[in-house]
Amino acid sequence: MPQRLVADAIVERLEAWAVPRVFGYSGDGINSFMGALRRAGTVEFVQARHEENAAFMAVGHAKYSGGVGVVTSTQGPGAVHLLNGLYDAKLDSVPVVAIIGQQSRSVLGSGYMQEVDLLDLTKDVASAFRQQVNTPEALPMVLDRAFKAALANRAPAVVIVPHDVQKMPAPELEHKHGIIATAPRWEQSASVPVEDDLKAAAEVLNDGSKVALLVGQGARHAWKEAAAVAERLGAGITTSLLGKPYVDESLPNVAGTMGHLGTSASGQVLGGCDTLLIIGSNDPWTEFYPPPGAARAVQIDTDSGAIGNRYPVEVPLPGDASRTLQALLPLLEDKHDLPWRGQVEQWVSHWHELSAERAMTKADPVNPERVLFELNSRFPADGRLAVDVGSSVYWYARQLRLPLGVPAHLSSTLASMGCSVPYGIAAKLDQPGRPVLLVTGDGAMQMTGIAELITVSRMWRTWQDPRFVICVLNNRELAEVTWEQREMEGEPRYEASQALPDFDYAGYAKLLGLDGERVDDPEHVGAAWDAALAADRPYLIEVVTDPETPLLPPFPAGEQKAGSMVDALGQESAESADRATELLRTYVDQEKSNFS
Structure with a gap:
């Protein structure tokens, strides 16, 4: 029987932590x-086309x-490539x-081939945790601490295992000084704030006549409780980008995503409220919160260090969102018939x-908003969604109202292009019997997606449900950056930095044995979704x-920004600039008509 090595002990510890696959x-x-x-x-090994994509797959998993994603790479360039996904x-x-x-x-310290100081690289x-395993006996303890740190801190942890250690005999841990035996177990603590803090929070919320909720990903298991609190208080509900999947978007008081890429209704709700309840959100778009001092605030978060990071909070409630809201609800007064609730519903309508x-x-030829709008009536109730970074995020946030319970994920805070196809692969491997849909721009698709289509072509025949729909919004442009240049810099479009080479995305998919089509008529978008599904x-x-x-921000910020956009467009001589100016003015007029 072959000798059991430290490398075998790594796999055994992954089994103990119930890890299904390593990317x-x-x-x-x-x-x-x-x-x-x-x-x-x-333990399944999933080979990506690049270590960065493998790290994105681990994040997607x-x-x-809801578990721990695991990724592996060799030293040197492989480790460097992991950084984007780990961030x-x-x-x-x-x-x-x-x-x-x-x-x-x-050989460490000798300037050896591919030698990189990995502890320094990942510090x-x-x-939350990074450690090099220098002896076989340390391996189980280091892996256990890595998993526990990743779970407790909801953060990446790094375990570095030199090649010579991997080849050593697996340890038989003795009961003696200097040897630590650990257990591969971890449970989430379900804390609830103390009674006095709950009463103080209720007092603030009961005093408010215009209450708003900002729901983040920390409410992933508390959407029913959040909806009940909002109903009791007559509150409007807004979400962070990460919180969008965790509310019922069919409710008449759900105003949608906040921020630069958010909805006009969310801008009105947050701008008009006098009391704010933040639930599990750390959204950085602070200019779209109420002005400091304009609203009294209560914040619920499992991470007490995150409370008050984005907005001045009067009452902090460190605790699990679901349990905290359950404890808070009986202390709240019924204010569902206040005029504010009617105003919120009008804004949402x-x-x-x-x-x-x-x-x-x-638009010429297809308005990208139409693409997501047409998906609303077709999105499978058991589907899963991955969204890439770029202008596609705007159309997702503003046009797609997710069926309740549908998971949708993207690289939100890092906002790294190229995440959607790796995310989608991870979603499919996690539950191969459910359809997966991806929305991405052509820039993100060229960055990583085209390569990972090869991975899809390699594995799809093993999937219980073969539906894996990739929607590429092909505008031959880094459109979000173009509009950012116009809005934030007052700069006209710069052809050398913004234009993208055209590519036959659907044709390439067919070349790989997949299927697809190119759509350039808005009336054919719905039929394309039907064919794909x-x-x-x-x-x-x-x-x-x-x-x-x-990419017009919600009013009133959007109205202020529109002027600099028009000025920048005035410096562009192309025919497209005239069309952009006309479309921008149309969007401004539409906003004024609905929210004046």
């Missing part, structure tokens, strides 16, 4: 670990499954464990009218969209 890319620094995975056959986990508060190979201990991104109007606004294999919808569709 990564092989290399000499983890060859022993690869051998152990092969021998065990219990954690987001969709995605850090900034969006997601538990990920990275197992990274390293050169043998005997910021893995500030106006927003729905405005979003439908914008979806049907003529009925397909017997992954399907890529490439929609040719108009890059001049404005």
